[in-house]
Amino acid sequence: MNDGILPDRPNMRPDLWFDPKTPGFAARVAQMDLDQVEDALAASGLSWRDDSQLFQFTHPDEVMGLIRDVYGLWSKERGQHVLFDNHPDLDRMRQRVAMVNQQLMHTFEVGVTLNAKGLPEINFSTLRAKLSFEAARDLHDTPDFRDCMWCGGWFTLKRSDRKFCGGRCQTAFWREKQKET
């Protein structure tokens, strides 16, 4: 297995890594191991979660294997930047994700509905659908990620001077820093 990207992170927080509002959700989940994913699922009340459907058609190891392979195409460069390499496996990987996403459309784990404004919205009813479509989007956009300075979770780089995935990690980091001095 691809255990090389599994990090040794003392401040790892499954609840923060599992927050889909912080960009880079699928990339963070890809860095977790299966036990951590299942613990986080058990602890979270996310609306798209449905344990019974979660790994219905695919073995959990295969889901984790797919997204680990996808985010394995990004590599760390000095410091905290995580950059996409123009990888020879890219086309093959895109085809693999497209094939899985095609199946997810057929099993209605992803669907399009109209919102109150009459605009289309994509809905995910399973975790693997959400992860798989996010992986497809990241393979298309190939964003840069950065390691959160506190918990180590990857987040999508929007501003080059951002050092934390969110306010909670920033506060925790500086609180710890003040204790040291």
Ligand SMILES: [Zn+2]
């Ligand atoms: Zn963090």
